[in-house]
Amino acid sequence: MSGNKHGKSGEDMELSWTSEELTLILKNGHLRKFPKNQIIFYAGAVCNEIYYINKGWVNIYSMTDEGKRVSVGLRSKGEFIGISEAFCRSPWQCFAQALAEVEVYAIELKNLYIILDKYPNILRKFLSLTAYRLQQANTTMLNYVCKQAPGRLAITLLNLAEKSSSKKNDKVKVSIKLTQEELAAIISTTRQSASRIINSFKKLGFIEMKGRQIQAIYPDKLRAKSVGEI
Structure with a gap:
Protein backbone atom coordinates (compact mmCIF):
# COMPACT_ATOMS: atom_id res chain seq x y z
CA MET A 1 0.00 0.00 0.00
CA SER A 2 1.50 3.26 -1.02
CA GLY A 3 1.04 6.60 0.69
CA ASN A 4 -1.60 8.90 -0.70
CA LYS A 5 -2.00 12.66 -0.77
CA HIS A 6 -5.40 14.20 -0.39
CA GLY A 7 -5.08 17.34 -2.41
CA LYS A 8 -7.34 20.34 -2.51
CA SER A 9 -8.48 23.05 -4.70
CA GLY A 10 -5.62 25.24 -3.54
CA GLU A 11 -2.11 24.89 -2.29
CA ASP A 12 -2.48 25.29 1.45
CA MET A 13 -4.10 21.99 2.40
CA GLU A 14 -2.56 18.60 1.88
CA LEU A 15 -3.04 15.42 3.86
CA SER A 16 -0.66 12.54 3.31
CA TRP A 17 -0.79 8.99 4.60
CA THR A 18 2.37 6.97 5.03
CA SER A 19 2.38 3.34 3.91
CA GLU A 20 2.76 2.33 7.57
CA GLU A 21 -0.35 4.31 8.57
CA LEU A 22 -2.40 2.84 5.74
CA THR A 23 -1.28 -0.66 6.68
CA LEU A 24 -2.39 -0.08 10.28
CA ILE A 25 -5.80 1.17 9.15
CA LEU A 26 -6.49 -1.33 6.38
CA LYS A 27 -5.07 -4.55 7.78
CA ASN A 28 -8.39 -5.35 9.49
CA GLY A 29 -10.45 -4.14 6.55
CA HIS A 30 -12.49 -6.36 4.27
CA LEU A 31 -12.26 -5.90 0.51
CA ARG A 32 -15.64 -5.41 -1.15
CA LYS A 33 -16.58 -4.91 -4.79
CA PHE A 34 -19.43 -2.83 -6.15
CA PRO A 35 -20.59 -2.81 -9.78
CA LYS A 36 -21.20 0.46 -11.59
CA ASN A 37 -24.21 2.45 -10.27
CA GLN A 38 -24.57 0.40 -7.06
CA ILE A 39 -25.12 2.37 -3.85
CA ILE A 40 -22.33 1.77 -1.33
CA PHE A 41 -24.16 3.43 1.55
CA TYR A 42 -27.46 5.28 1.98
CA ALA A 43 -28.35 8.51 3.75
CA GLY A 44 -30.10 7.66 7.02
CA ALA A 45 -28.56 4.20 7.33
CA VAL A 46 -26.54 3.29 10.42
CA CYS A 47 -22.85 4.06 9.99
CA ASN A 48 -20.80 1.16 11.36
CA GLU A 49 -17.74 1.31 9.10
CA ILE A 50 -15.68 3.62 6.90
CA TYR A 51 -14.36 2.87 3.43
CA TYR A 52 -11.05 3.27 1.64
CA ILE A 53 -11.32 3.33 -2.15
CA ASN A 54 -8.90 0.82 -3.63
CA LYS A 55 -10.22 1.12 -7.19
CA GLY A 56 -12.71 3.24 -9.10
CA TRP A 57 -14.72 6.43 -8.62
CA VAL A 58 -17.51 7.21 -6.15
CA ASN A 59 -20.05 10.03 -6.24
CA ILE A 60 -21.06 11.38 -2.82
CA TYR A 61 -24.41 13.16 -3.06
CA SER A 62 -27.35 14.51 -1.07
CA MET A 63 -31.01 14.86 -1.94
CA THR A 64 -32.90 18.14 -1.63
CA ASP A 65 -36.42 18.37 -0.23
CA GLU A 66 -37.63 18.66 -3.83
CA GLY A 67 -36.00 15.33 -4.68
CA LYS A 68 -33.06 16.76 -6.64
CA ARG A 69 -29.65 15.17 -6.37
CA VAL A 70 -26.73 17.42 -5.37
CA SER A 71 -23.23 16.03 -5.76
CA VAL A 72 -21.10 16.82 -2.71
CA GLY A 73 -17.87 15.36 -4.05
CA LEU A 74 -16.27 12.85 -6.38
CA ARG A 75 -13.88 10.44 -4.65
CA SER A 76 -11.31 8.18 -6.29
CA LYS A 77 -8.61 5.63 -5.53
CA GLY A 78 -6.68 6.38 -2.36
CA GLU A 79 -9.44 8.32 -0.58
CA PHE A 80 -11.54 7.53 2.50
CA ILE A 81 -15.31 7.98 2.46
CA GLY A 82 -17.92 7.96 5.24
CA ILE A 83 -15.56 9.38 7.86
CA SER A 84 -17.49 12.38 9.22
CA GLU A 85 -20.35 10.17 10.42
CA ALA A 86 -17.83 7.89 12.10
CA PHE A 87 -16.72 10.73 14.38
CA CYS A 88 -20.24 12.06 14.92
CA ARG A 89 -21.49 8.49 15.56
CA SER A 90 -24.53 9.38 13.49
CA PRO A 91 -26.28 7.84 10.48
CA TRP A 92 -24.83 8.60 7.08
CA GLN A 93 -25.85 12.02 5.82
CA CYS A 94 -25.20 11.34 2.13
CA PHE A 95 -25.40 8.62 -0.48
CA ALA A 96 -22.31 7.01 -2.04
CA GLN A 97 -22.69 5.56 -5.53
CA ALA A 98 -20.15 3.67 -7.64
CA LEU A 99 -19.52 5.55 -10.89
CA ALA A 100 -17.56 2.61 -12.27
CA GLU A 101 -16.60 -0.78 -10.88
CA VAL A 102 -15.37 0.02 -7.38
CA GLU A 103 -13.28 -1.84 -4.79
CA VAL A 104 -13.20 -0.59 -1.21
CA TYR A 105 -11.70 -1.71 2.06
CA ALA A 106 -14.45 -1.62 4.71
CA ILE A 107 -13.07 -0.91 8.20
CA GLU A 108 -15.42 -1.49 11.12
CA LEU A 109 -15.67 1.45 13.50
CA LYS A 110 -14.82 -0.63 16.56
CA ASN A 111 -11.49 -1.52 14.96
CA LEU A 112 -10.92 2.04 13.75
CA TYR A 113 -11.47 3.47 17.24
CA ILE A 114 -8.86 1.10 18.69
CA ILE A 115 -6.32 2.38 16.15
CA LEU A 116 -7.19 6.02 16.82
CA ASP A 117 -6.83 5.56 20.58
CA LYS A 118 -3.40 4.04 20.10
CA TYR A 119 -2.10 6.35 17.37
CA PRO A 120 -3.07 10.01 18.01
CA ASN A 121 -1.26 11.20 14.87
CA ILE A 122 -3.66 9.15 12.73
CA LEU A 123 -6.56 10.61 14.70
CA ARG A 124 -5.32 14.14 13.99
CA LYS A 125 -5.10 13.38 10.27
CA PHE A 126 -8.65 12.06 10.17
CA LEU A 127 -9.91 15.12 12.05
CA SER A 128 -8.09 17.42 9.63
CA LEU A 129 -9.53 15.54 6.68
CA THR A 130 -13.03 15.68 8.17
CA ALA A 131 -12.81 19.44 8.69
CA TYR A 132 -11.52 19.95 5.15
CA ARG A 133 -14.31 17.80 3.68
CA LEU A 134 -16.88 19.87 5.59
CA GLN A 135 -15.48 23.05 4.05
CA GLN A 136 -15.58 21.42 0.62
CA ALA A 137 -19.18 20.28 1.08
CA ASN A 138 -20.33 23.74 2.19
CA THR A 139 -18.62 25.37 -0.78
CA THR A 140 -20.06 22.80 -3.17
CA MET A 141 -23.60 23.23 -1.87
CA LEU A 142 -23.31 27.02 -2.15
CA ASN A 143 -22.00 26.74 -5.71
CA TYR A 144 -24.84 24.44 -6.70
CA VAL A 145 -27.41 26.85 -5.28
CA CYS A 146 -25.86 29.98 -6.79
Missing part, protein backbone atom coordinates in the same frame (compact mmCIF):
# COMPACT_ATOMS: atom_id res chain seq x y z
CA LYS A 147 -24.58 28.71 -10.13
CA GLN A 148 -26.45 27.59 -13.21
CA ALA A 149 -25.88 24.18 -14.80
CA PRO A 150 -22.88 25.30 -16.95
CA GLY A 151 -21.05 26.51 -13.84
CA ARG A 152 -21.90 23.31 -11.98
CA LEU A 153 -20.54 21.20 -14.83
CA ALA A 154 -17.37 23.30 -14.92
CA ILE A 155 -16.82 22.69 -11.19
CA THR A 156 -17.46 18.96 -11.58
CA LEU A 157 -14.96 18.68 -14.44
CA LEU A 158 -12.39 20.66 -12.46
CA ASN A 159 -12.76 18.17 -9.62
CA LEU A 160 -12.13 15.34 -12.07
CA ALA A 161 -9.06 17.12 -13.44
CA GLU A 162 -7.62 17.74 -9.97
CA LYS A 163 -7.75 14.01 -9.21
CA SER A 164 -6.11 12.96 -12.47
CA SER A 165 -2.41 12.13 -12.69
CA SER A 166 -2.36 12.38 -16.49
CA LYS A 167 -1.54 16.01 -17.25
CA LYS A 168 0.40 17.44 -20.16
CA ASN A 169 0.85 21.17 -20.49
CA ASP A 170 -2.62 22.64 -19.94
CA LYS A 171 -4.56 19.46 -20.82
CA VAL A 172 -5.70 16.74 -18.42
CA LYS A 173 -6.87 13.35 -19.65
CA VAL A 174 -10.02 12.04 -17.97
CA SER A 175 -9.52 8.68 -16.31
CA ILE A 176 -13.23 7.92 -15.87
CA LYS A 177 -15.66 7.78 -18.76
CA LEU A 178 -19.00 9.24 -17.72
CA THR A 179 -22.05 9.24 -19.94
CA GLN A 180 -24.04 12.41 -20.50
CA GLU A 181 -26.82 10.89 -18.40
CA GLU A 182 -24.40 10.35 -15.50
CA LEU A 183 -23.03 13.88 -15.74
CA ALA A 184 -26.57 15.23 -15.87
CA ALA A 185 -27.40 13.39 -12.63
CA ILE A 186 -24.23 14.67 -10.95
CA ILE A 187 -24.96 18.33 -11.79
CA SER A 188 -28.72 17.98 -11.23
CA THR A 189 -30.01 18.80 -14.69
CA THR A 190 -31.65 17.00 -17.61
CA ARG A 191 -29.71 14.90 -20.10
CA GLN A 192 -30.73 17.25 -22.91
CA SER A 193 -29.43 20.26 -20.98
CA ALA A 194 -26.19 18.46 -20.12
CA SER A 195 -25.72 17.53 -23.77
CA ARG A 196 -26.13 21.16 -24.88
CA ILE A 197 -23.67 22.40 -22.27
CA ILE A 198 -21.10 19.72 -23.13
CA ASN A 199 -21.33 20.60 -26.82
CA SER A 200 -20.87 24.30 -26.03
CA PHE A 201 -17.82 23.49 -23.85
CA LYS A 202 -16.38 21.52 -26.76
CA LYS A 203 -16.85 24.43 -29.17
CA LEU A 204 -15.23 26.82 -26.68
CA GLY A 205 -12.20 24.52 -26.36
CA PHE A 206 -12.79 23.65 -22.70
CA ILE A 207 -12.90 19.89 -23.35
CA GLU A 208 -12.10 17.26 -25.95
CA MET A 209 -14.65 14.62 -26.89
CA LYS A 210 -14.55 11.14 -28.37
CA GLY A 211 -18.02 10.17 -29.42
CA ARG A 212 -20.32 11.14 -26.54
CA GLN A 213 -17.69 10.98 -23.82
CA ILE A 214 -15.28 13.59 -22.50
CA GLN A 215 -11.66 12.55 -23.09
CA ALA A 216 -9.69 15.58 -21.88
CA ILE A 217 -10.17 18.78 -19.90
CA TYR A 218 -8.48 22.20 -20.08
CA PRO A 219 -8.60 23.29 -16.41
CA ASP A 220 -7.46 26.91 -16.84
CA LYS A 221 -10.26 27.69 -19.28
CA LEU A 222 -12.81 25.83 -17.15
CA ARG A 223 -11.67 27.61 -14.01
CA ALA A 224 -12.44 30.93 -15.64
CA LYS A 225 -15.89 29.59 -16.58
CA SER A 226 -16.61 28.36 -13.06
CA VAL A 227 -16.04 31.78 -11.52
CA GLY A 228 -18.01 33.55 -14.22
CA GLU A 229 -15.13 35.25 -16.02
CA ILE A 230 -16.33 34.05 -19.45
Whole structure:
Protein backbone atom coordinates (compact mmCIF):
# COMPACT_ATOMS: atom_id res chain seq x y z
CA MET A 1 0.00 0.00 0.00
CA SER A 2 1.50 3.26 -1.02
CA GLY A 3 1.04 6.60 0.69
CA ASN A 4 -1.60 8.90 -0.70
CA LYS A 5 -2.00 12.66 -0.77
CA HIS A 6 -5.40 14.20 -0.39
CA GLY A 7 -5.08 17.34 -2.41
CA LYS A 8 -7.34 20.34 -2.51
CA SER A 9 -8.48 23.05 -4.70
CA GLY A 10 -5.62 25.24 -3.54
CA GLU A 11 -2.11 24.89 -2.29
CA ASP A 12 -2.48 25.29 1.45
CA MET A 13 -4.10 21.99 2.40
CA GLU A 14 -2.56 18.60 1.88
CA LEU A 15 -3.04 15.42 3.86
CA SER A 16 -0.66 12.54 3.31
CA TRP A 17 -0.79 8.99 4.60
CA THR A 18 2.37 6.97 5.03
CA SER A 19 2.38 3.34 3.91
CA GLU A 20 2.76 2.33 7.57
CA GLU A 21 -0.35 4.31 8.57
CA LEU A 22 -2.40 2.84 5.74
CA THR A 23 -1.28 -0.66 6.68
CA LEU A 24 -2.39 -0.08 10.28
CA ILE A 25 -5.80 1.17 9.15
CA LEU A 26 -6.49 -1.33 6.38
CA LYS A 27 -5.07 -4.55 7.78
CA ASN A 28 -8.39 -5.35 9.49
CA GLY A 29 -10.45 -4.14 6.55
CA HIS A 30 -12.49 -6.36 4.27
CA LEU A 31 -12.26 -5.90 0.51
CA ARG A 32 -15.64 -5.41 -1.15
CA LYS A 33 -16.58 -4.91 -4.79
CA PHE A 34 -19.43 -2.83 -6.15
CA PRO A 35 -20.59 -2.81 -9.78
CA LYS A 36 -21.20 0.46 -11.59
CA ASN A 37 -24.21 2.45 -10.27
CA GLN A 38 -24.57 0.40 -7.06
CA ILE A 39 -25.12 2.37 -3.85
CA ILE A 40 -22.33 1.77 -1.33
CA PHE A 41 -24.16 3.43 1.55
CA TYR A 42 -27.46 5.28 1.98
CA ALA A 43 -28.35 8.51 3.75
CA GLY A 44 -30.10 7.66 7.02
CA ALA A 45 -28.56 4.20 7.33
CA VAL A 46 -26.54 3.29 10.42
CA CYS A 47 -22.85 4.06 9.99
CA ASN A 48 -20.80 1.16 11.36
CA GLU A 49 -17.74 1.31 9.10
CA ILE A 50 -15.68 3.62 6.90
CA TYR A 51 -14.36 2.87 3.43
CA TYR A 52 -11.05 3.27 1.64
CA ILE A 53 -11.32 3.33 -2.15
CA ASN A 54 -8.90 0.82 -3.63
CA LYS A 55 -10.22 1.12 -7.19
CA GLY A 56 -12.71 3.24 -9.10
CA TRP A 57 -14.72 6.43 -8.62
CA VAL A 58 -17.51 7.21 -6.15
CA ASN A 59 -20.05 10.03 -6.24
CA ILE A 60 -21.06 11.38 -2.82
CA TYR A 61 -24.41 13.16 -3.06
CA SER A 62 -27.35 14.51 -1.07
CA MET A 63 -31.01 14.86 -1.94
CA THR A 64 -32.90 18.14 -1.63
CA ASP A 65 -36.42 18.37 -0.23
CA GLU A 66 -37.63 18.66 -3.83
CA GLY A 67 -36.00 15.33 -4.68
CA LYS A 68 -33.06 16.76 -6.64
CA ARG A 69 -29.65 15.17 -6.37
CA VAL A 70 -26.73 17.42 -5.37
CA SER A 71 -23.23 16.03 -5.76
CA VAL A 72 -21.10 16.82 -2.71
CA GLY A 73 -17.87 15.36 -4.05
CA LEU A 74 -16.27 12.85 -6.38
CA ARG A 75 -13.88 10.44 -4.65
CA SER A 76 -11.31 8.18 -6.29
CA LYS A 77 -8.61 5.63 -5.53
CA GLY A 78 -6.68 6.38 -2.36
CA GLU A 79 -9.44 8.32 -0.58
CA PHE A 80 -11.54 7.53 2.50
CA ILE A 81 -15.31 7.98 2.46
CA GLY A 82 -17.92 7.96 5.24
CA ILE A 83 -15.56 9.38 7.86
CA SER A 84 -17.49 12.38 9.22
CA GLU A 85 -20.35 10.17 10.42
CA ALA A 86 -17.83 7.89 12.10
CA PHE A 87 -16.72 10.73 14.38
CA CYS A 88 -20.24 12.06 14.92
CA ARG A 89 -21.49 8.49 15.56
CA SER A 90 -24.53 9.38 13.49
CA PRO A 91 -26.28 7.84 10.48
CA TRP A 92 -24.83 8.60 7.08
CA GLN A 93 -25.85 12.02 5.82
CA CYS A 94 -25.20 11.34 2.13
CA PHE A 95 -25.40 8.62 -0.48
CA ALA A 96 -22.31 7.01 -2.04
CA GLN A 97 -22.69 5.56 -5.53
CA ALA A 98 -20.15 3.67 -7.64
CA LEU A 99 -19.52 5.55 -10.89
CA ALA A 100 -17.56 2.61 -12.27
CA GLU A 101 -16.60 -0.78 -10.88
CA VAL A 102 -15.37 0.02 -7.38
CA GLU A 103 -13.28 -1.84 -4.79
CA VAL A 104 -13.20 -0.59 -1.21
CA TYR A 105 -11.70 -1.71 2.06
CA ALA A 106 -14.45 -1.62 4.71
CA ILE A 107 -13.07 -0.91 8.20
CA GLU A 108 -15.42 -1.49 11.12
CA LEU A 109 -15.67 1.45 13.50
CA LYS A 110 -14.82 -0.63 16.56
CA ASN A 111 -11.49 -1.52 14.96
CA LEU A 112 -10.92 2.04 13.75
CA TYR A 113 -11.47 3.47 17.24
CA ILE A 114 -8.86 1.10 18.69
CA ILE A 115 -6.32 2.38 16.15
CA LEU A 116 -7.19 6.02 16.82
CA ASP A 117 -6.83 5.56 20.58
CA LYS A 118 -3.40 4.04 20.10
CA TYR A 119 -2.10 6.35 17.37
CA PRO A 120 -3.07 10.01 18.01
CA ASN A 121 -1.26 11.20 14.87
CA ILE A 122 -3.66 9.15 12.73
CA LEU A 123 -6.56 10.61 14.70
CA ARG A 124 -5.32 14.14 13.99
CA LYS A 125 -5.10 13.38 10.27
CA PHE A 126 -8.65 12.06 10.17
CA LEU A 127 -9.91 15.12 12.05
CA SER A 128 -8.09 17.42 9.63
CA LEU A 129 -9.53 15.54 6.68
CA THR A 130 -13.03 15.68 8.17
CA ALA A 131 -12.81 19.44 8.69
CA TYR A 132 -11.52 19.95 5.15
CA ARG A 133 -14.31 17.80 3.68
CA LEU A 134 -16.88 19.87 5.59
CA GLN A 135 -15.48 23.05 4.05
CA GLN A 136 -15.58 21.42 0.62
CA ALA A 137 -19.18 20.28 1.08
CA ASN A 138 -20.33 23.74 2.19
CA THR A 139 -18.62 25.37 -0.78
CA THR A 140 -20.06 22.80 -3.17
CA MET A 141 -23.60 23.23 -1.87
CA LEU A 142 -23.31 27.02 -2.15
CA ASN A 143 -22.00 26.74 -5.71
CA TYR A 144 -24.84 24.44 -6.70
CA VAL A 145 -27.41 26.85 -5.28
CA CYS A 146 -25.86 29.98 -6.79
CA LYS A 147 -24.58 28.71 -10.13
CA GLN A 148 -26.45 27.59 -13.21
CA ALA A 149 -25.88 24.18 -14.80
CA PRO A 150 -22.88 25.30 -16.95
CA GLY A 151 -21.05 26.51 -13.84
CA ARG A 152 -21.90 23.31 -11.98
CA LEU A 153 -20.54 21.20 -14.83
CA ALA A 154 -17.37 23.30 -14.92
CA ILE A 155 -16.82 22.69 -11.19
CA THR A 156 -17.46 18.96 -11.58
CA LEU A 157 -14.96 18.68 -14.44
CA LEU A 158 -12.39 20.66 -12.46
CA ASN A 159 -12.76 18.17 -9.62
CA LEU A 160 -12.13 15.34 -12.07
CA ALA A 161 -9.06 17.12 -13.44
CA GLU A 162 -7.62 17.74 -9.97
CA LYS A 163 -7.75 14.01 -9.21
CA SER A 164 -6.11 12.96 -12.47
CA SER A 165 -2.41 12.13 -12.69
CA SER A 166 -2.36 12.38 -16.49
CA LYS A 167 -1.54 16.01 -17.25
CA LYS A 168 0.40 17.44 -20.16
CA ASN A 169 0.85 21.17 -20.49
CA ASP A 170 -2.62 22.64 -19.94
CA LYS A 171 -4.56 19.46 -20.82
CA VAL A 172 -5.70 16.74 -18.42
CA LYS A 173 -6.87 13.35 -19.65
CA VAL A 174 -10.02 12.04 -17.97
CA SER A 175 -9.52 8.68 -16.31
CA ILE A 176 -13.23 7.92 -15.87
CA LYS A 177 -15.66 7.78 -18.76
CA LEU A 178 -19.00 9.24 -17.72
CA THR A 179 -22.05 9.24 -19.94
CA GLN A 180 -24.04 12.41 -20.50
CA GLU A 181 -26.82 10.89 -18.40
CA GLU A 182 -24.40 10.35 -15.50
CA LEU A 183 -23.03 13.88 -15.74
CA ALA A 184 -26.57 15.23 -15.87
CA ALA A 185 -27.40 13.39 -12.63
CA ILE A 186 -24.23 14.67 -10.95
CA ILE A 187 -24.96 18.33 -11.79
CA SER A 188 -28.72 17.98 -11.23
CA THR A 189 -30.01 18.80 -14.69
CA THR A 190 -31.65 17.00 -17.61
CA ARG A 191 -29.71 14.90 -20.10
CA GLN A 192 -30.73 17.25 -22.91
CA SER A 193 -29.43 20.26 -20.98
CA ALA A 194 -26.19 18.46 -20.12
CA SER A 195 -25.72 17.53 -23.77
CA ARG A 196 -26.13 21.16 -24.88
CA ILE A 197 -23.67 22.40 -22.27
CA ILE A 198 -21.10 19.72 -23.13
CA ASN A 199 -21.33 20.60 -26.82
CA SER A 200 -20.87 24.30 -26.03
CA PHE A 201 -17.82 23.49 -23.85
CA LYS A 202 -16.38 21.52 -26.76
CA LYS A 203 -16.85 24.43 -29.17
CA LEU A 204 -15.23 26.82 -26.68
CA GLY A 205 -12.20 24.52 -26.36
CA PHE A 206 -12.79 23.65 -22.70
CA ILE A 207 -12.90 19.89 -23.35
CA GLU A 208 -12.10 17.26 -25.95
CA MET A 209 -14.65 14.62 -26.89
CA LYS A 210 -14.55 11.14 -28.37
CA GLY A 211 -18.02 10.17 -29.42
CA ARG A 212 -20.32 11.14 -26.54
CA GLN A 213 -17.69 10.98 -23.82
CA ILE A 214 -15.28 13.59 -22.50
CA GLN A 215 -11.66 12.55 -23.09
CA ALA A 216 -9.69 15.58 -21.88
CA ILE A 217 -10.17 18.78 -19.90
CA TYR A 218 -8.48 22.20 -20.08
CA PRO A 219 -8.60 23.29 -16.41
CA ASP A 220 -7.46 26.91 -16.84
CA LYS A 221 -10.26 27.69 -19.28
CA LEU A 222 -12.81 25.83 -17.15
CA ARG A 223 -11.67 27.61 -14.01
CA ALA A 224 -12.44 30.93 -15.64
CA LYS A 225 -15.89 29.59 -16.58
CA SER A 226 -16.61 28.36 -13.06
CA VAL A 227 -16.04 31.78 -11.52
CA GLY A 228 -18.01 33.55 -14.22
CA GLU A 229 -15.13 35.25 -16.02
CA ILE A 230 -16.33 34.05 -19.45
